[in-house]
Amino acid sequence: MLKPKKIALALPQISEQDTVSVNEALKANWVTSGGPFVAEFETKLKETLNTSRSIIALNSGTAALHLALTLTGVKRDDLVLCQTMSYVASANPIQYLGARPVFIDSEQDTFNLSPNYLKTAIEDCLEKGKLPAALVVVHSYGLPCKIEEIAKIASHYKIPLIEDAAEALGSRYKNKSCALFGDYGILSFNGNKIITTGGGGALICKSAEDAQRARHLASQSKIGQAGFEHDAVGFNYTMPGLNAALGMSQLKALNSHIEAKRNIHFFYKEVIAQIPGVELLEVPDDSYYSNYWLSCIRLNSQLLKNKSSEGLRKFLEQHEIESRFLWKPLHLQGIYENQEFYGGDVAENLWKSGLCLPSGSGLTAFDLNRIKDALLDYFFN
Numbered sequence: 471m472l473k474p475k476k477i478a479l480a481l482p483q484i485s486e487q488d489t490v491s492v493n494e495a496l497k498a499n500w501v502t503s504g505g506p507f508v509a510e511f512e513t514k515l516k517e518t519l520n521t522s523r524s525i526i527a528l529n530s531g532t533a534a535l536h537l538a539l540t541l542t543g544v545k546r547d548d549l550v551l552c553q554t555m556s557y558v559a560s561a562n563p564i565q566y567l568g569a570r571p572v573f574i575d576s577e578q579d580t581f582n583l584s585p586n587y588l589k590t591a592i593e594d595c596l597e598k599g600k601l602p603a604a605l606v607v608v609h610s611y612g613l614p615c616k617i618e619e620i621a622k623i624a625s626h627y628k629i630p631l632i633e634d635a636a637e638a639l640g641s642r643y644k645n646k647s648c649a650l651f652g653d654y655g656i657l658s659f660n661g662n663k664i665i666t667t668g669g670g671g672a673l674i675c676k677s678a679e680d681a682q683r684a685r686h687l688a689s690q691s692k693i694g695q696a697g698f699e700h701d702a703v704g705f706n707y708t709m710p711g712l713n714a715a716l717g718m719s720q721l722k723a724l725n726s727h728i729e730a731k732r733n734i735h736f737f738y739k740e741v742i743a744q745i746p747g748v749e750l751l752e753v754p755d756d757s758y759y760s761n762y763w764l765s766c767i768r769l770n771s772q773l774l775k776n777k778s779s780e781g782l783r784k785f786l787e788q789h790e791i792e793s794r795f796l797w798k799p800l801h802l803q804g805i806y807e808n809q810e811f812y813g814g815d816v817a818e819n820l821w822k823s824g825l826c827l828p829s830g831s832g833l834t835a836f837d838l839n840r841i842k843d844a845l846l847d848y849f850f851n
């Protein structure tokens with residue numbers, strides 16, 4: 471029998487328009503930093519998010535987080551609160567600065583940071599005589615976290631809030647874009663994010679002064695135009711023009727990518743509804759709007775004997791369908807096992823029982839039906 475074509479978890483979707491846009495940058499010799507494409511990409515991002523806040527295009531989301539933490543003034547041995555259920559890049563920049571991450575568990579409604587454990591953690595840090603220097607909160611898989619409640623807590627204790635919206639471009643809470651609730655918001659345009667610039671990211675600053683400093687730090691803190699003088703130890707974090715050109719055309723496709731991702735989510739919702747003991751991760755109510763970057767399911771081990779996320783992953787793999795576990799909580803990673811953690815086993819259970827299903831915006835109806843058949847086959851046979 472002919473082997474079916476492999477269905478990937480999420481591939482970047484590159485269009486004819488993308489080729490035209492990148493070619494334009496090449497022909498104009500705007501391949502490197504600066505130039506009209508970067509400025510234009512920043513303007514278009516502002517329009518997309520519907521904000522007057524300054525946005526700085528960078529060469530990765532990780533760089534954006536590093537800059538945000540630098541701007542808050544985080545320094546060696548400071549404590550930085552961080553959501554445990556996330557990709558490792560949410561925490562690594564804390565370590566770059568010699569600060570110590572304090573990990574916080576998730577809650578059951580949005581599967582993101584628990585406001586209750588957050589309060590416990592802050593109170594405990596205060597009792598030990600140290601106010602945390604910053605908070606990194608994440609909208610995992612595009613699902614907005616309880617951002618309003620979290621922002622209130624951060625503001626009550628005067629802790630700078632950094633919103634990691636790397637996966638959440640286009641997601642909203644009460645109709646306001648994710649990445650605009652904190653003092654800093656970050657986006658990523660890596661290969662498998664909802665739009666891609668090849669590699670890239672952006673930093674959104676509430677204060678114009680911070681934005682100016684971020685821009686300066688991102689370009690090696692160079693002063694003047696002609697010489698090589700620098701007034702601080704900066705970084706090489708700016709976005710090249712070539713990437714911005716791709717970003718310009720990708721942004722035009724953002725709405726269609728979101729529509730495709732949401733349709734995939736609602737397709738899975740119908741399939742999963744037929745399978746007892748399996749749940750699709752979704753927004754708790756209408757205040758939340760998710761781009762559903764990746765569709766994730768969770769298996770109830772009490773109801774499903776002899777079935778597991780690992781079993782399903784292998785079964786799908788045999789059918790040439792790629793799936794992936796949810797984030798391994800950061801406090802359980804070897805590199806972070808000695809750091810503080812506040813919470814229970816919410817994120818840990820999600821990791822053990824969850825699976826991300828293929829969610830690329832280029833999936834066809836044929837692909838989706840193949841996945842549906844494989845899912846039903848696994849759970850009912």
Ligand SMILES: *Cc1c(COP(=O)(O)O)cnc(C)c1O
Binds near residue numbers: 530636658659669
């Ligand atoms: C992708 C991602 C990042 C990092 O972005 P890069 O552009 O890959 O550096 C940070 N946080 C989260 C939650 C991400 O998914």
